[in-house]
Amino acid sequence: MMRTLDKYAAIFPVLVVYAVLFLLGLNMSGMWQLMATLLFYCALGQAFNIFLGMTGYVDFGYVAFVGMGTYGMAVTITSLAGTGLGGLTIIAGYIMALAFSGLLSLAVGAVALRLRGAYFAIATIGVNEGLRFLIEGTNLWGGSGGIIFTRQLNDILGKDASSALATFWADVLVLIIAVLAAITTIVYMRSKIGYALTALREDEDAAKVMGINVTMFKILAFMTSACFAGLLGATAWALKTPYVFPPEVFEIHYTIEAIIIVMLGGAGTLLGPVAGGLIYGIGKYVLSIVLPGFQLLIFAPLIIIIIVAFPDGVVGGIRNKFGHTALGRFIL
Amino acid sequence: MAALLRLENVSKRFGGIVALNQVNMEIQYGEFVGIVGPNGSGKTTLFNVINGVYFPDEGRVLFEDRDISRLPTHRRASIGLGRTFQIPRPFASATVRENVAVGAMFGSRGKETNVNESMLVAESIIERMGLSRHRDKKAELLTPVEKKLMEIARALAMKPKLLLMDEAMAGMHPGEIDRLVELLGGVAAEEEVAIVAMVEHVMRAVVGMAQKIIVLHQGEKICDAPAQEALNDPKVIECYLGYTPEEAS
Ligand SMILES: Nc1ncnc2c1ncn2[C@@H]1O[C@H](COP(=O)(O)OP(=O)(O)OP(=O)(O)O)[C@@H](O)[C@H]1O
Ligand SMILES: [Mg+2]
Numbered sequence: 001m002m003r004t005l006d007k008y009a010a011i012f013p014v015l016v017v018y019a020v021l022f023l024l025g026l027n028m029s030g031m032w033q034l035m036a037t038l039l040f041y042c043a044l045g046q047a048f049n050i051f052l053g054m055t056g057y058v059d060f061g062y063v064a065f066v067g068m069g070t071y072g073m074a075v076t077i078t079s080l081a082g083t084g085l086g087g088l089t090i091i092a093g094y095i096m097a098l099a100f101s102g103l104l105s106l107a108v109g110a111v112a113l114r115l116r117g118a119y120f121a122i123a124t125i126g127v128n129e130g131l132r133f134l135i136e137g138t139n140l141w142g143g144s145g146g147i148i149f150t151r152q153l154n155d156i157l158g159k160d161a162s163s164a165l166a167t168f169w170a171d172v173l174v175l176i177i178a179v180l181a182a183i184t185t186i187v188y189m190r191s192k193i194g195y196a197l198t199a200l201r202e203d204e205d206a207a208k209v210m211g212i213n214v215t216m217f218k219i220l221a222f223m224t225s226a227c228f229a230g231l232l233g234a235t236a237w238a239l240k241t242p243y244v245f246p247p248e249v250f251e252i253h254y255t256i257e258a259i260i261i262v263m264l265g266g267a268g269t270l271l272g273p274v275a276g277g278l279i280y281g282i283g284k285y286v287l288s289i290v291l292p293g294f295q296l297l298i299f300a301p302l303i304i305i306i307i308v309a310f311p312d313g314v315v316g317g318i319r320n321k322f323g324h325t326a327l328g329r330f331i332l
Numbered sequence: 333m334a335a336l337l338r339l340e341n342v343s344k345r346f347g348g349i350v351a352l353n354q355v356n357m358e359i360q361y362g363e364f365v366g367i368v369g370p371n372g373s374g375k376t377t378l379f380n381v382i383n384g385v386y387f388p389d390e391g392r393v394l395f396e397d398r399d400i401s402r403l404p405t406h407r408r409a410s411i412g413l414g415r416t417f418q419i420p421r422p423f424a425s426a427t428v429r430e431n432v433a434v435g436a437m438f439g440s441r442g443k444e445t446n447v448n449e450s451m452l453v454a455e456s457i458i459e460r461m462g463l464s465r466h467r468d469k470k471a472e473l474l475t476p477v478e479k480k481l482m483e484i485a486r487a488l489a490m491k492p493k494l495l496l497m498d499e500a501m502a503g504m505h506p507g508e509i510d511r512l513v514e515l516l517g518g519v520a521a522e523e524e525v526a527i528v529a530m531v532e533h534v535m536r537a538v539v540g541m542a543q544k545i546i547v548l549h550q551g552e553k554i555c556d557a558p559a560q561e562a563l564n565d566p567k568v569i570e571c572y573l574g575y576t577p578e579e580a581s
Pocket of ligand 2: 375376377418
């Protein structure tokens, strides 16, 4: 029992941060939206880290999985509206979101994960852009007009419930997804999966020689990460704001944000994406108040300075310093 | 009993270069074999073909009578093929213990060893290789010789039936080589692992240990004989000296 606790001790700081954000949001008036935004950034980082951090592969098309999750929920709600399924529709929407992002990641992963380094990165940009043009060009799911499903959501849940969902419960669901992603990360890290991923991140050929089926483990990390992205899309981009437009959900800007969050905090660490999400989210918020319009001008060099000062990310840097102390087991 | 490893007429070409030309050879269970050959003679390519980095253009590779010519590398590892590299390739950010444990986790005993058991296996092998002091160090902080030793430990943790060592002794001084050879001899006998050590030059240490020496020259096997015999083979002397002993005298 003690050993199990010790093994998973590193999850506690993550849970503490999430609890603090949640309680701050609940108890301080006007803070909920900010806390919800921070939670979203943390969740996005946590989800992306399972692939980017653990394998070292950079997926520039990551946002496509968030987008597919959004579409999964949107398509389900529009087609099941009026069937009287009520709340079950939302569950069906989540299943569909998982199916969309999971299947896309399996298809993309099985092909693109045979490429390495920059070739993989370029291929993933192609997938993201290609998907967007496919939807717009073939008029799939409303084409470039997107899907607006505010009315259907109101029909299904009732007006009060759907507005409570948009302003509160969707954010709580994001928190739950963030926690699930953190638990998945530490379970992976502590199992053979984590060792396989570390080995292939460091040296793929040597990993094969050790008996590691590198393609299988890369696809596993890719799909896990994509499924969490899908859940996030279904929640933060569909349930919270009941419309979806291709240019928005395939916007590469979100992928860049996710990469920055993971790198700032520490790729491949458990606490890193949380630290990265907070630094990025708070930085962006503060600068938009202090220096509206100039925030990016200041923020970009700030990010570069942090990354130069902490090449392994903030958490990676702290771990290098204090990893051997008694506190070490809480820093992962 | 059938041979542990058999190569039948194996050829491998890179464009116009014939890196391996119709090579036949057998390795028996528990045997210690030295593979010798000058630069570019095809030693690393031979290992790459045995190990699945490349598939042969012609011929077959048989492991325990099973044709593995087209089996992916990781599957070969799980049936008992281990390997170390010419230039060590540690998992840099992982500790020495974690590196070695990866071998136990995914090698031939991978199916029945969980993470905790693998750590224990790693510790005993690390101790044996004399690396206990460095157990919790990141692998990237080791000296080149320590990295080599760690790679051997990692390969042994896989519990291979056949261990291929590419230039295992390069960069070590004679004392270290003697110690390593002795250690490997002990391991080979105890664990019944056949060891194929590849070296650039016929070295005293290897000659003393090896049951036989295979000499490669320009992709062809020119000698396959007990060590002393190989050393005195005129073809071997010619490939190293560039002329035959008769010509010289
Ligand atoms: N991937 C490759 N592409 C093209 N040519 C190659 C490749 N690998 C090996 N060769 C060529 O095949 C021949 C055999 O090379 P190999 O590396 O097997 O020799 P070696 O005996 O290991 O030499 P060394 O002592 O330098 O390690 C050389 O001529 C080499 O240039
Ligand atoms: Mg070589």
